[in-house]
Amino acid sequence: MSETDSTPAQTPAKAKKPRSETRETLSFLLKLALVVLVFRSFIFAPFSIPSESMMPRLLIGDYLFISKWNYGYSRWSLPWGFPPIPGRIFGRDPARGDVVVFRGPPGDDVDVIKRIIGLPGDSIQVRHGQVILNGVPVPKQRVGDFLLPLSPNYGTDACDSQFQDVDAKGKPVCRYMQFRETLPNGKSYDVLDKGEMPDRDDTKVYNVPAGHVFVMGDNRDNSSDSRFPAPADALPGESSGMGYVPLERIEGKAVVGFWSTDGSANWFLPWTWFTAARLNRIGEGF
Template sequence: MVFLLKLAIVVFIIRSFLFSPFSIPSGSMQPRLMIGDYLFITKWNYGYSRYSLPWGIPLIPGRILPRTPARGDVVVFKAPPSAKQDYIKRVIGIPGDTVQMRGGQLFLNGKAIPKQRVADWVAPVSPNTNCDYAFQRIVAEQPVCAYPQFRETLPNGKSYNVLDLGTTEADDTGVFTVPAGHAFLMGDNRDDSADSRFPAREGGGIGIVPLENIEGKAVVNFFSTDGSAEWLLPWTWFSAARWHRIGEGF
């Protein structure tokens, strides 16, 4: 009994202050993250708050050792308004920044962020791949998703790929000004992400997110599965693994 209590305390400390696992539940961060990816986040990068602790236990007032995320960081956070669900998005704007979308182009502090067309993002169709029929193709007799892909580069030099599937309401917005103590977060899958472009609503947008809600920074994929495995058939755990995604950093 004493051993189990000590083990629980150690696990609590590690998950609260050092590392924590996170699984990807949606395609909002494609192409960088896919449903079925499992990753580790580090907890010390931006300081600590109640949301650093399991279940958001209110033992930490405000933020301790606070630091502002860098633009381009991928972070896990408690989603407004209820702060009950964990979401993962990319930091686009930090306090004092202005953010706007115009015709699918990202503008930061009034300047267009370079957006370069690159090769389509191609992924095999699987149980863990959401793929609109319009973007399905057959490659080597196998069905795949082929999405238009672009490379964005932020003023600090951080580059990453985004998906832009067409014209949506989120392609044109007003100008958002990020207040002190907050961050503007967006999904890399720009047409399939409920993010800071939308008002905070349970199960919908998240608004501009308080830095206190951020739990940690995504650092590495430690596993990925295409969803085709069956628990009672252990050999399918290996065939379903996306081995090429394991070990990818951010």
């Protein structure tokens, strides 16, 4: 027998399928989207401030993270409110003074940020601009004026002429009276008051129903909140706001600011992204 005949037959190796870069890229993007969805739904979510209702604590152009686990989870904890989880799971009640983001009226399609003032069972009233909680006036102490530099985010169209001023450097600012409010649990924060406004500074007594909270904006004279009924409940010609906010509509608690801009940046001029930044506001907690 020849040497060639005695050599075992070799089994041809199976050819490996060529890797599809497109398939791997799509797989990576799908996994990344899933991680982001889980993180945003159950841990932290970003939120931007679109209005002045929470000044002085929050300004237009502020960006912050809200934590999602503090009060449990509901359908509104998830993007687009889907799937529709009934009620809340792992539910916990918030504390007075917490700044929360919730899904608000009129179409349950807008995220709103306010401060919780009243819990289920509380009675709330405002007299001459002072909050009366369960029959006891909430201490309100006058502090230094709040000065907000005028900028594209908050210009002369937003600041009435009576409040326009200049700071020590001669730069135009908006000047508002500022007060320090302290709730019974010791939580303190600053609020703004532009003067007597009867529909906001003198209200009826509100009795917060079970499963709901009473919210207010820190910019007391420029906030549509629980002092006014939800649009569906407002009478013809009556101002509308948030009404009592159901606990299951709360999405999360404000935790920390991670960016802030005065609105003067130009996307096509990268250096303006930094000149417009309000760096002293980054990292502020609640």
